[in-house]
Amino acid sequence: MKKYIQYGKEYKKYFFLAPILTLVDTLAEVVLPMLMSIIVSNGVMAQDIPYIIKIGIVMVLVAMLAMGSAIIGAYCSARASVGLGANLRQGMFDKVQQFSFANIDTFSTGSLVTRLTNDITQVQNVAMMGLRMALRAPIMLIGAVIMAISLDSELAVVFCVAIPVLAVALVLIMKNAFPRFDNLQKMYDRLNSNVEENATNVRVVKSFVREDYEREKFEESNSLLYRAAWKAIRLVIMDMPVMTLVMNVTTIAVVWFGGNKILGGQMQVANLMAFITYTFQILMSLMMMSMIFIMGSRAVISSRRILAVLNEEVDLKSSDASQKNGYTVESGRVEFKDVCFKYKDGGEDVLKDINFTINSGETVAIIGATGSAKTSLVQLIPRLYDVTAGQVLVDGRDVKDYTVEHLRDSVSMVLQKNVLFSGTIRDNLKWGDEHADDTEIIAAAKAAQAHDFIMSMRDGYDTYLSQGGVNVSGGQKQRLCIARALLKKPKILILDDSTSAVDTATEAKIRETFNTSLKAATKIIIAQRITSVMDADKIIILDNGQIVGMGSHDELLKNNVEYQEIYYSQKDREVSA
């Protein structure tokens, strides 16, 4: 609730006005039938024209009051709820921007999309309805019951039967509603994940001719959603006939007993008319309440899902101490001390007892089979994830002692799965340094061996890249990503398999420029090809999350079985090719 106050406070005027106006509107509506009955019994029967005019004017005023407050009340509640929805969306999006990699692993992308759109819409709709109906229904119920009793307390006994029957029906419906709506939202997640995955990977789907398979997959999640929705909606529409039945039976009972009373001379026609109107009001308010409960239970589910995102603890925050310390990375020495690491989803340690030191300015290569945890290892340096045990040190200080912003500014990492964004090449490179001028941009592009192909494109650095950089080749994209990383002028540069699509000659040139333009920086290069790693000062061999060899190319070739295996298998292939 505190969260909602935070996001709604901008619109607090409307949040206060809406219920107050509803109160006025409802009271006016409850008074009207009573005035009507008074006019008929005291004015019409006695043919007292001035009395009729007097009460008539009061009635018109009351009706106008009801209409005015209903219109303004509706306006206020719409303003308040739409505003709350917009603020919630913004708040949630901002929160997601703060998420660490581990946080993102907890929510699937599809689920985040549902939560940001559908769930917020549910809450918004219920807020709009609730601001008016939540107050209107009980007030109308109480007001109408009091009026009805004051008209004829004997006849009001009918409600003693109708109200409990409705209450029991409501409780039964509610009890079933929660799990069904919960399931419904989960099915929305599933569908959204499906669409998201398909839309982002449409090229892969096409190249593998998997359209039919994808269609089937979608059909399945769509039909699951359909069934979940039908199950939930069925309950909601059940509500209607039950209500109408009770309403009709009650009205008949009122007319029957009331009619008999009139025949017996114990009741006036005018009073019965008013009584019937109150009967309608009572039953209408009960119906409204049942709608509120049903929609409300859906909103409660959605609200829980929204709050789960808003209240998710962002790990990897900069600690207060690190803000105060103000430490900066100077040389870029990297040290791993007894590091173990595992992902949040449980399972076993992905990295086990990792120990090594990289001095500043050194080039270190990491090599190992796929799944040997190379990526997992380097992600610990810019704190994309945090270690489970042990310490990662930069310049002799725990990485947690730096602010995350500063650490990530000093450590430039070219991710294995990299993307470019919609925009010109220049815009994309400027992600590395938004204040970079053209000379710096060109220097970085030259170092990454990207300048020549950029210049050969029609618009040079102003060439527009469409989403994800689909209009450049794989190797070109990798070189743009390297240039982007170089612009940061990092103290530590990490390339995670970033030259896999670049030919060996170009790759050698890139490595050469590193040795001149990035001499002082620590360079960590993950690669599959021996040719990419053999010049490194040190080579680390990873196998199944453990270091099984460390040293220079010559040392390893002499006395490390794993390295020899990789070396000779690749050499053989080269020879046979």
Ligand SMILES: Nc1ncnc2c1ncn2[C@@H]1O[C@H](COP(=O)(O)OP(=O)(O)OP(=O)(O)O)[C@@H](O)[C@H]1O
């Ligand atoms: N986000 C994640 N959540 C859970 N497990 C993960 C995650 N990322 C990787 N893993 C697991 O951690 C292990 C190591 O993966 P990692 O990506 O570090 O390997 P790698 O050596 O970089 O492989 P490759 O050469 O294919 O890039 C794998 O078993 C993988 O299943």
Ligand SMILES: [Mg+2]
């Ligand atoms: Mg990897």
